Amino acid sequence: MVILNVLMHKSIILNFLLIFQISKYTCESPNKANHEKQKYTRASQWTHYLELIDGAVSKYEDCYNEGCACFASVLSDDFAVWHQREQVTQDDFNAARSYGVHYQIINHKLYRQDDCMFPFRCSGVEHFILEIMSELPDMEIIINVKDWPQVSLHQKPLPVFSFSKVPDHHWDIMYPAWTFWEGGPAVWPIYPTGLGRWDLQRDIITRAAEEWPWDKKEDKAFFRGSRTSAERDPLVLLSRREPDLVDAQYTKNQAWKSDEDTLYRPPATEVKLEEHCKYRYLFNFRGVAASFRYKHLFLCNSTVFNVGNDWLEFFYPALKPWVHYIPVKPDLSDARDLLLFAKHNQEAVKKVADRGRQFIIDHLRLEDVSCYWKLLLQKYAKLLSFKPTLNNNYKQIKGS
Numbered sequence: 180m181v182i183l184n185v186l187m188h189k190s191i192i193l194n195f196l197l198i199f200q201i202s203k204y205t206c207e208s209p210n211k212a213n214h215e216k217q218k219y220t221r222a223s224q225w226t227h228y229l230e231l232i233d234g235a236v237s238k239y240e241d242c243y244n245e246g247c248a249c250f251a252s253v254l255s256d257d258f259a260v261w262h263q264r265e266q267v268t269q270d271d272f273n274a275a276r277s278y279g280v281h282y283q284i285i286n287h288k289l290y291r292q293d294d295c296m297f298p299f300r301c302s303g304v305e306h307f308i309l310e311i312m313s314e315l316p317d318m319e320i321i322i323n324v325k326d327w328p329q330v331s332l333h334q335k336p337l338p339v340f341s342f343s344k345v346p347d348h349h350w351d352i353m354y355p356a357w358t359f360w361e362g363g364p365a366v367w368p369i370y371p372t373g374l375g376r377w378d379l380q381r382d383i384i385t386r387a388a389e390e391w392p393w394d395k396k397e398d399k400a401f402f403r404g405s406r407t408s409a410e411r412d413p414l415v416l417l418s419r420r421e422p423d424l425v426d427a428q429y430t431k432n433q434a435w436k437s438d439e440d441t442l443y444r445p446p447a448t449e450v451k452l453e454e455h456c457k458y459r460y461l462f463n464f465r466g467v468a469a470s471f472r473y474k475h476l477f478l479c480n481s482t483v484f485n486v487g488n489d490w491l492e493f494f495y496p497a498l499k500p501w502v503h504y505i506p507v508k509p510d511l512s513d514a515r516d517l518l519l520f521a522k523h524n525q526e527a528v529k530k531v532a533d534r535g536r537q538f539i540i541d542h543l544r545l546e547d548v549s550c551y552w553k554l555l556l557q558k559y560a561k562l563l564s565f566k567p568t569l570n571n572n573y574k575q576i577k578g579s
């Protein structure tokens with residue numbers, strides 16, 4: 180108690196001294212030199228971030244679109260272990276069978292095992308394979324359509340295709356998610372049948388971006404989503420403390436039972452992706468795996484703040500921190516500082532927004548997605564050491 184009193188006393192004295200000094204400072208001589216000095220201190224507080232942006236931009240070379248070269252490094256990373264082993268054998272393949280849906284390509288026709296746990300996800304995948312069928316050699320593939328990758332680095336590598344992974348943890352080979360075409364997550368009531376085709380979303384959100392040029396946007400960070408991981412909590416809490424800086428709230432997900440699941444507040448209403456364009460700074464977090472939200476956020480011409488960088492989809496590595504987005508630590512300890520930086524350095528972060536949008540517009544078109552599928556399957560087929568024989572129980576997939 181005594182110690183506490185002393186401490187309190189001490190801090191009162193300190194506070195008093197501080198107030199005294201400040202008032203002395205402000206009352207005395209707000210002359211030009213002081214003003215310049217203040218401006219300088221304020222500016223130098225942000226030099227570190229500005230240098231990170233300048234450094235990253237000067238090192239960055241925009242990739243060449245032809246042959247979806249922007250994403251080539253991901254292919255070589257994902258196949259590195261198989262190139263080392265020189266082939267994917269029948270044994271490797273059989274061991275992978277239980278981790279996903281079994282497809283066969285024989286004579287430019289696509290066949291599949293009967294059951295797929297998520298029919299819309301399977302048809303989202305099949306759309307892209309059917310489109311390039313005439314250019315594909317015979318092969319068989321195991322495609323995992325669950326959210327979660329399947330093959331841990333702790334076990335021996337297996338040729339399983341998944342849409343997302345953490346390269347430090349999984350052997351899975353990444354493929355462009357079904358949601359580019361269909362089977363995206365349904366969000367009631369705003370996306371009752373799923374997020375919808377990527378090419379259409381690109382148009383819808385671009386129109387919204389045009390309605391919300393930078394000067395009209397609110398100078399605020401924004402996030403709406405469910406509490407798929409507690410990693411999002413610090414931003415939601417920051418928003419409760421500083422609502423002028425951040426508007427981040429949890430919405431319901433299917434598992435929602437009580438306010439506890441939305442961090443002890445009633446759930447917020449869902450907000451469509453194009454409505455995110457009203458805000459200058461948009462946060463992206465991982466979800467269960469990588470978040471489908473990410474690519475959409477760039478279309479707004481708002482600055483994307485991407486939290487953590489473990490979880491990938493095939494196109495993530497082509498997007499560079501400080502060039503296309505602002506990287507935020509997974510524990511969000513730098514989130515507030517980065518937002519203050521943004522507010523005080525509008526020209527710099529607006530350019531990050533422009534570059535982010537331009538990258539997605541130029542290099543993540545549906546044709547780039549198809550291009551990646553083609554390279555992926557052609558490379559994979561070269562590694563297979565066996566010829567598939569048609570399973571008579573499988574039906575041919577023709578698409579709609």
Ligand SMILES: *[C@@H]1O[C@H](CO)[C@@H](O)[C@H](O)[C@H]1NC(C)=O
Nearest residue numbers: 385388389390392480533536
């Ligand atoms: C995005 O911003 C840039 C520069 O600020 C502008 O030229 C462009 O028209 C904007 N695009 C959209 C879709 O609003």
